[in-house]
Amino acid sequence: xxxxxxxxxxxxxxxxxxxxxxxxxxxxxxxxxxxxxxxxxxxxxxxxxxxxxxxxxxxxxxxxxxxxxxxxxxxxxxxxxxxxxxxxxxxxxxxxxxxx
Numbered sequence: 001x002x003x004x005x006x007x008x009x010x011x012x013x014x015x016x017x018x019x020x021x022x023x024x025x026x027x028x029x030x031x032x033x034x035x036x037x038x039x040x041x042x043x044x045x046x047x048x049x050x051x052x053x054x055x056x057x058x059x060x061x062x063x064x065x066x067x068x069x070x071x072x073x074x075x076x077x078x079x080x081x082x083x084x085x086x087x088x089x090x091x092x093x094x095x096x097x098x099x100x
Contacts, residue, residue: 027061027065028057028058028061029057029060029061029064031053031054031057034053034056034057034060035048035053038052038053038056066095067088067091067092067095067097068083068088068091070091070094070095071083071087071088071090071091072087074087074090074091075087
């Protein structure tokens with residue numbers, strides 16, 4: 001089975017690239033939330049650059065995805081459809097990132 005990445009087919013490689021970029025953007029956590037969390041840990045008068053927020057957004061999104069894949073794999077092996085908090089904690093532990 002093949003996926004139709006290009007839409008109508010008249011867009012060529014440009015359509016494929018745009019579709020992949022849109023898919024990538026959907027996988028990022030909201031930048032407003034990331035910025036708000038960053039500001040909570042800084043002095044009240046501190047500012048956070050757009051570049052810093054975007055960098056943190058990419059890193060945090062990748063981290064959440066990495067842990068979620070591990071947790072989802074456990075659910076798949078156990079033939080469950082819902083990932084719960086215990087699965088996430090288990091995944092963090094398996095990845096050597098257990099919170100004490």
